[in-house]
Amino acid sequence: MSRNFACRLSGEVASPSGAAAAALRARAAQWEMPILETADRLVWSLWGGELRLIPERDSLRIELHGPERRQIGLLQDMVSEALAEAGLGVAWDHVDVGALAPGLAVMRVASVRRLSPGFLRIRLSGPEAGRFGQGGLHFRLLLPPPGRVPVWPRIGPTGRTIWPEAADALHRPVYTVAAQQGDWLDFDIYRHPGSPTCDWAMSGIEGSDVAIMGPGGGWLPEAPQILLFGDQTALPAIRRIMQLQPLCAPESRILGAWLRVDSADLVGLASDPRITAVPDLLGALRAAPLPEAAHVWFAGHADDARQARDELTARGLGRKSVTAAAYWS
Numbered sequence: 308m309s310r311n312f313a314c315r316l317s318g319e320v321a322s323p324s325g326a327a328a329a330a331l332r333a334r335a336a337q338w339e340m341p342i343l344e345t346a347d348r349l350v351w352s353l354w355g356g357e358l359r360l361i362p363e364r365d366s367l368r369i370e371l372h373g374p375e376r377r378q379i380g381l382l383q384d385m386v387s388e389a390l391a392e393a394g395l396g397v398a399w400d401h402v403d404v405g406a407l408a409p410g411l412a413v414m415r416v417a418s419v420r421r422l423s424p425g426f427l428r429i430r431l432s433g434p435e436a437g438r439f440g441q442g443g444l445h446f447r448l449l450l451p452p453p454g455r456v457p458v459w460p461r462i463g464p465t466g467r468t469i470w471p472e473a474a475d476a477l478h479r480p481v482y483t484v485a486a487q488q489g490d491w492l493d494f495d496i497y498r499h500p501g502s503p504t505c506d507w508a509m510s511g512i513e514g515s516d517v518a519i520m521g522p523g524g525g526w527l528p529e530a531p532q533i534l535l536f537g538d539q540t541a542l543p544a545i546r547r548i549m550q551l552q553p554l555c556a557p558e559s560r561i562l563g564a565w566l567r568v569d570s571a572d573l574v575g576l577a578s579d580p581r582i583t584a585v586p587d588l589l590g591a592l593r594a595a596p597l598p599e600a601a602h603v604w605f606a607g608h609a610d611d612a613r614q615a616r617d618e619l620t621a622r623g624l625g626r627k628s629v630t631a632a633a634y635w636s
């Protein structure tokens with residue numbers, strides 16, 4: 308069933324052959340997302356919007372629907388890219404050529420401070436901060452090479468985002484919104500050796516501009532009972548999930564959170580009886596009893612996340628009952 312949205316954009320693919328549908332089906336399969344197909348259309352709901360593919364007599368109509376222009380831009384970028392890879396072009400009704408990439412916000416670095424021995428807290432301010440406090444826990448930080456004037460990604464003539472390359476290529480790590488109010492948001496950087504992000508954060512950045520993209524990466528896990536496991540990189544996400552859950556998902560209950568972090572870094576969580584600092588995350592996962600209606604949320608090194616998923620599957624948890632995310636590799 309198609310939904311009604313405030314924004315809409317159409318495009319046309321000259322050939323009505325099945326190649327466009329096949330390209331989008333392949334992309335959805337790669338991302339393990341369902342597509343709804345009826346006799347007269349294909350509908351794919353993603354990122355809060357909807358993509359509809361409708362065969363016409365001599366062509367194929369593409370309709371993008373979403374609550375805001377940002378979702379339309381994200382869908383336009385994805386469809387243009389997927390179809391270009393299949394050798395197909397889309398004649399869009401409108402392309403915002405030269406506009407900043409969808410979801411990109413240029414923010415001012417308001418402050419950098421040491422939150423705890425292992426973490427720096429960065430505050431960014433800007434008029435778009437509010438949208439990073441809802442709908443997704445994470446964002447992508449876009450860092451230009453040190454000393455270069457930033458070149459931000461912009462929308463190209465085909466509707467695809469053009470990313471700066473070579474000497475202007477951006478470093479694009481993902482971070483978690485630690486807190487958001489009014490025109491600011493905070494995020495916490497785990498300090499580790501060889502980190503371009505830590506080097507940036509320690510280089511006197513107050514007052515400079517930086518771009519972020521998002522929000523994305525999922526919202527709160529929803530289930531009657533939730534167990535959280537994470538290393539240092541997941542500490543900000545676990546702290547945020549625990550803060551938001553009573554407000555945004557009161558029907559869920561967080562049974563416990565096991566963190567592989569120094570206890571000095573548990574700022575704001577240390578007195579919470581549900582928190583356990585552990586030296587071995589996978590060991591803690593194996594030892595944890597799993598109630599029947601539990602959702603297990605796990606984030607950390609890619610190898611650990613893979614192993615966590617395999618072990619939970621072997622213990623009988625279905626796909627929908629497990630979030631196992633690679634936060635670094």
Ligand SMILES: Cc1cc2nc3c(=O)[nH]c(=O)nc-3n(C[C@H](O)[C@H](O)[C@H](O)COP(=O)(O)OP(=O)(O)OC[C@H]3O[C@@H](n4cnc5c(N)ncnc54)[C@H](O)[C@@H]3O)c2cc1C
Nearest residue numbers: 480481482483495496497499502503504540543634635636
């Ligand atoms: C959804 C999501 C949310 C995240 N949220 C946060 C967050 O809020 N705070 C946070 O600090 N991180 C977070 N991360 C992890 C962060 O994106 C990675 O650690 C990323 O590699 C950091 O970029 P970098 O510039 O420090 O290092 P990169 O350039 O990516 O890597 C440089 C070197 O550092 C190593 N490295 C990367 N991470 C670690 C680590 N944790 N310990 C030791 N070595 C490491 C890499 O293996 C590489 O050798 C998140 C990741 C995801 C996917």
